[in-house]
Amino acid sequence: MLRERYKTAELFKRARIDNNLSQQAISEKLDIQQGYFSLLERGLTKPSLGMVLRLKNAFGLPWEFIEGFIDE
Numbered sequence: 001m002l003r004e005r006y007k008t009a010e011l012f013k014r015a016r017i018d019n020n021l022s023q024q025a026i027s028e029k030l031d032i033q034q035g036y037f038s039l040l041e042r043g044l045t046k047p048s049l050g051m052v053l054r055l056k057n058a059f060g061l062p063w064e065f066i067e068g069f070i071d072e
Contacts (some may be wrong), residue, residue: 009043015059016041030054 016026023041027034032051039045040055047055049066056065 008047009041011061011065012037012055012059013041015055015061019059026058029058 016023019026021029023037024034027037030037030051036045040047040051052066055061056063
């Protein structure tokens, strides 16, 4: 479970960087606090399914991305 959390956190960070977005920019786009996004990127908090869907859409991630969250 902890390994999956860090795997997800790394994906969030990679997707943000690949899209040339700062934490502040993606936070504003998602209407969330930058500190919360920082916690997600570091694997220190687990996103809700709703947040996962918002992140999926913001980064253009494939549907397979959310499969692990539905199984939990």
